[in-house]
Amino acid sequence: MSEHTAEISAYWDAAAAAFDEEPDHGLRDGRTRAAWAARLLPWVGTREHGGGLDVLDVGCGTGSLSLLLAGAGHRVTGVDLAPRMVEQxxxxxxxxxxxxxxxxxxxxRPPTDAARxxxxxxxxxxxxxxxPAAALREWVARLRPGGRLVLVEGRWREAGEQGVPYVTGAASLPWHGGVTAVELSAAVRPLVSALRIEPLSGEAELWGGPVDDERYALVAEV
Structure with a gap:
């Protein structure tokens, strides 16, 4: 899909203006925001002797998770393909x-040079x-020893299946419509020293309401 990079960027640029209207995107509701903070910050962890961490937020969108991380004292670098998302x-x-x-x-392939x-x-x-397998290898390579990879993922119906196309060739993407925890664990396990899965489907406060698909966090250490 590399030949569709401009189309992908344009798709998410067009989505940027309304992106935060989704409860779990904008985190505008205090309860939703608090629920994400209560989950995200322990996943990322803390230094043994205090102080913030260097955190890379890949596919940062409009920066809602970056905001939580920076608010907790971490030094955040966010990367997104869509310039309008980055502006927001x-x-x-x-x-x-x-x-x-x-x-x-x-x-x-985050443009962060040799930073770890x-x-x-x-x-x-x-x-x-x-x-996605190449992206996972790239992200793990950006981590310092003892670093953590935090992936919030799920298996859902992609927007194109509901009559709204994503981009040309989307149906051929390896994880079109999401990825199960079993599949993702199998892909990540050879790259890390330990991992765990935390199911999130039953936590309605994270999503602004009940969901009936598979949602989870994979937290791994290198």
């Missing part, structure tokens, strides 16, 4: 008076990638 993320952190760095670029991170966070991105 920068504005969101600026309006909150919180520092963060946001880059427009391919989240599967204590944690890499990714939410609901893998289904959009032409080579």
């Amino acid at each position: 993320a920068r504005a969101k952190l600026r309006d909150a008076g919180l520092p963060a760095r946001f880059l427009a670029g391919d989240a599967a 991170f204590d944690a890499v966070v990714c939410r609901h991105l893998l289904w959009t990638l032409p080579d």
